[in-house]
Amino acid sequence: MTSTLIIDRKRTYKETCNDLYDCYTEYGLLCEYGWNENKSCLCEGSHYWSTQQNKCLRKGEMNDSCDVDYQCHQEIGFVCDKPPGALTKICICAANIYWAKISNCxxxxxxxxxxxxxxxxxxxxxxxxxxxxxxMVTIRSFSEKELSFDWFLIDNRALLELPQLSCTFNNNTKYCFGLSIQDSQHSLKLAQFTRKGFHSIENIGGNNRGIAFGLTNINNVTVFVRNSQNTLYHRTIADDEILSPHDIALSLSGDPTCYIQELLTTRQTYCFARNSAFSLTEYAELSAYEWRITQLGYATDQIRDEIAPVCSYVGQLYRYCFAIFENGQIYRIISNSNIWSTWELIDKGQQLQFITQPVFLTSKPLNQSDPDQTCYLFAIDTNNNLxxxxxINCAVSDNFSEWIPISTNLKFKQFDKTFRLRDGNIGVLGIDNQNQLYYMFLDPQTNRFTSPRLAFSVKSEQFRP
Structure with a gap:
């Protein structure tokens, strides 16, 4: 009796696959859903497959050399052509293409x-x-200093009733929560995305206000939101079932922000929100139906905005919250071994005023206590400067530096979304006053953030993550 030996091999361009490592990732191939709903080894949208070099190559931008159109970013208005007087073909902007008109080529x-x-x-x-x-924009990296931005159009107008969404991810499904602007009760809606794209919107609660906050736990997803009487409550989705709502606290005047602190042996859920006196309150979950309530700072503290504060933790010791006070300046409050300090101004010298809440980013994952862990705080001042x-060493010390302007020739209106990729690349996304998307990332060689760069946009097709 003879037996046949089946040799498992990696797949190349356009061959079917089940997961990432079925493909030649060293060639730049990813296992993704194609336009036929089947998973194949494909280049991501900012690259094309080169049959000559047998790998994915980055598509050309303005004035890059090329041979044919697909080597340029056709999706956003670039074509391969030879301008008058040129000796070779290059990627140039095609003036009469739809995406060129609305995308500034x-x-x-x-x-x-x-x-x-x-x-x-x-x-x-x-x-x-x-x-x-x-x-839906997918951010990936193929090298230490090369990031790609894949853009996918979600062609469904139903999402327009949810202009503010808080999303979380669990079991290959993206759960996004928002309050409807198309009914007077501002009902709580759930929009779901699977790996094949937009799935559905359903109504899960009525008569709310503010902005909802979604949080992923081990086996479920929870949304925290205020009702019309300013009571903070939460609803949990477990095994595709939406559980009954449970109240947490009364008389809030601001939106919640929540996180789960993962220490060596414990996991603890915390939420923070502005109370009726405009100071900050911490809500610590003790059980499914019991929360410990702690007022932070003094009752006379006046937090300016209704939007949620920025709260997080670092290592095993420190927990932080940041907020803009009524004087327009950013303050921080810190918990060291569960004992909260009073509020302290980030920079006592300059006393800058700000238009947006800061974004908080750590050089390593939050639960790491390395002595070289660095924390970064970004915010936009009243002159639209970032x-x-x-x-430095924020897992073991608390010492934020003075504010330092970044790229003063650019003016921004938003810079508060972060990314942390599997290969260690981390960065921040924002929008300038000309409505263009920018990003910065932490240079692993210098341990400093790069200056803001335009996030090149590609692929306007139907959403396929």
Missing amino acids: GQRMIQHIVDCINENYATTCLILSTDYMYH QLSTN
Whole structure:
């Protein structure tokens, strides 16, 4: 009796696959859903397959050399042509193409970055363009200093009733929560995305206010939101079942932000929101129906905005919250071994005023306590300049630097969404006053953030993450 030996081999371009490692990732191939709903080894949208070099190559931008159109970013208005007087073909802007007209030939005009989620091999962001269409942007990296931005159009107008979304990810499904603007009760809606794209919208609650906040737990997803009486409550989705709502606290005057702190032996859920006196309150989950309520700082503290504060933790010791006070300045409050300090101004010297809440980013994952862990705080001041404050060794010390302006020749209106990729690349996304998308990333060689760069946009087809 003879037996046949089946040799498992990696797949090349356009061959079927089941997961990432079925493909030649060293050639730049990813296992993705194609337009026929089957998973194949494909180049991501900012690259094309070169039969000569047998690998994915980056598509050309303005003035890059080329031989044929597909080597350029056709999707956003570039074609391969020979300008008058030129000796070779290059990628140039085609003036009479639809995407060239609305995208400034290379950059879509962006209204708002709605939400970003770090997934297994990429970060995905929901983005609303100035023509009021939703896009899903997938951020990946192929080398230390090369990031790609795949843009996918979500061709469904139902999402337009949810202009503010908070998204979270669990079991290969993206759950996005928002309050409807098309009914007077501002009912709580759930929009779901699977790996094949937009799935559905359903109504899960009525008569709310503010902005909802979604959070992923081990085996479920929870949304926190205020009702019309300013009571904070939460609803959990477990095994595709939406459980009954449970109240957490009364008399809030601001939106919640929540996180799960994962220490060596414990996991603890915390939520933070502005109370009726405009100071900050912490809500710590003790059980499914019991929360410990702690007022932070003094009752006379006056937090300016109704939008949620920025709260997080670093290592095993420190938990932070940041907020803009009524004087327009950013303050921080810190918990060291569960004992909260009073509020302290980030930079006592400059006393800059800000238009947006800061974004908080750590150089390593939050639960790591390495002594070289660095914390970064970004915010936009009243002159629309992007400012940075840095806290070196922030897992073991609390010492934020003075505000330092970043790229003063650019003016921004949003810079508050972060990405953390599997290969270690981390960065921040924002929009300038010309509605163009920018990004910065942490240079692994210098341990400093790069200056803002345009996030090149590709692939306007139906959403396929």
